[in-house]
Amino acid sequence: MRAIRISRTGGPEVLETVEIEPLRPGPGEILVRNQAIGLNFIDTYHRTGLYPVKLPSGLGMEGAGEVVEVGEGVTRFQAGDLAAYASGPIGAYAEFHVVKAERAVKPPAGLTAQVAAAALLKGMTAEFLLRRCFPVQPGQTILVHAAAGGVGSILVQWAKALGAVVIGTVGSADKAARAHELGADHTILYRDQDVSVEVRRITDGVGVPIVYDSVGAATFEASLKSLARRGMLVSYGNASGPAPAILPARLSQLGSVFLTRPTLFDYVATTEDLDASASALFDVIAKGQVRIDIGQTFPLAEARAAHEAMEGRETVGASLLIP
Ligand SMILES: NC(=O)c1ccc[n+]([C@@H]2O[C@H](COP(=O)([O-])OP(=O)(O)OC[C@H]3O[C@@H](n4cnc5c(N)ncnc54)[C@H](OP(=O)(O)O)[C@@H]3O)[C@@H](O)[C@H]2O)c1
Incomplete structure (x- = not known):
């Protein structure tokens, strides 16, 4: 499968497209065929080393797509479900990604993989900032x-x-x-x-x-x-x-x-908090109070251009990488 990797930290030029062995889910994990990958500013901090990662490394925290295989003991998902995830492990910039079932959520019927991948990380961030960090x-x-x-x-x-x-x-x-x-x-x-x-x-x-x-x-x-x-x-x-x-x-x-x-990951550290945050987000989307603004999409292989645009302040709303 195709994935974006870094073997050193630096500017957008360190992003490389590589072919890696297909992944299999372990116990408690799901294999997701990414239909959309959320681009987040944190990906640039991982790339530059501002937030240290162990090298070589994949990149990307967020994606959504079809569950194609579930690992032993998984009851939260079954093959064919749409899953969205936003709290790692790093490596979402790929055609497939393996995440813990309890760190992924099921978007409500009618929400596309693109909207879910554009919404989850940024939307749960807005949720904890506005409702829990400082209740407005x-x-x-x-x-x-x-x-x-x-x-x-x-x-x-x-x-x-x-x-x-x-x-x-x-x-x-x-x-x-x-x-x-x-x-x-x-x-x-x-x-x-x-x-x-x-x-x-x-x-x-x-x-x-x-x-x-x-x-x-x-x-x-x-x-x-x-x-x-x-x-x-x-x-x-x-x-x-x-x-x-x-x-x-x-x-x-x-x-x-x-x-x-604060960081989101301390506000969605438990599955209970993750589910409550995601469900509050899906609720404001369903009510039409929050419209997910997908400002631009890039093919996965053009992750470098996507990073250049985001750091160059050229993007608006959410950005997606499409495998
Ligand atoms: N703590 C958390 O848990 C958490 C979670 C998610 C995101 N975040 C943070 O939230 C911020 C937004 O994330 P995002 O993914 O949604 O990115 P984004 O807002 O789409 O992009 C960053 C924006 O910051 C502005 N900016 C100001 N000075 C900049 C500079 N020198 N270089 C680049 N951009 C500059 C730009 O808007 P203008 O052109 O309008 O200035 C740019 O579009 C990031 O700082 C991210 O790390 C934090």
């Missing part, structure tokens, strides 16, 4: 960075469904238009405008109770300065590089604010 209340004004991106597009729509007022930052005027279409009430072009000044202007000087920051280095300071007294900065990604170190005393100077640096 109706009427609260929140700041969402990279609002036209993969996670950002879902965060904006879901936050609106929860009754929040959403300020979204975006890298271009086209992306601002897209964020508004998704429901953002205000957009800030953070490459040109001063984010915290704009946030203070929009909130009559008060600031926001919550900032969802996936951009990291480039926005961290502005995020802190945009917080209202006792607000919460949720730093959950590093698209521009890791956020810098901070002294705890700084948090008191900024108004007794809070800082957390």
Whole structure:
């Protein structure tokens, strides 16, 4: 079968297409024939070594497709089911992938493999950020960075469904238009405008109770300065590089604010949490509150171009690799 591998860390050029032996599921595992593979920014952190992986390695955390074989003891799936997975093991960039049955979910009837692969990782991230990390209340004004991106597009729509007022930052005027279409009430072009000044202007000087920051280095300071007294900065990604170190005393100077640096994998660590998160996501999709915006698809063999586009800030919504 064809798969994308890396034998060293680096830029998109380290992605290689290779032929590897077909996989078989072990006890408790399922073999999935990927129909769509979700592209996520974390894949670039694995590729560059920002998040270390053991080399040589496959790449990719997320996919959806038909279960073609189940391992011993599996009762959660049977051959022919559609399965979607988003929490590893790394290696989804391939025609087939083996995952633990208890780490995969069954998308509801009617949801395609493409939508499932575009939705699961980013959508469960939005779910834990909005409902568990900091439960957003109706009427609260929140700041969402990279609002036209993969996670950002879902965060904006879901936050609106929860009754929040959403300020979204975006890298271009086209992306601002897209964020508004998704429901953002205000957009800030953070490459040109001063984010915290704009946030203070929009909130009559008060600031926001919550900032969802996936951009990291480039926005961290502005995020802190945009917080209202006792607000919460949720730093959950590093698209521009890791956020810098901070002294705890700084948090008191900024108004007794809070800082957390969560990862999805701690919020869906048990099968119970995984199922609850996925089911909340499938529910908002079914109700039409969240539309999964597949901005672009790439053939699996063009994973390198996909990485270049994502890191080059050329993508909108979710991106898929198609085997
Ligand atoms: N903690 C978790 O559990 C978790 C889970 C999922 C995702 N994440 C994080 O969430 C973020 C979004 O993930 P995603 O897969 O949906 O990606 P994405 O939002 O589709 O792409 C990243 C976006 O970040 C913005 N960006 C700002 N500065 C950038 C820079 N210097 N280089 C590249 N992009 C830059 C770009 O939008 P503009 O052009 O509008 O600036 C870009 O489109 C990532 O940081 C990811 O690591 C975290």
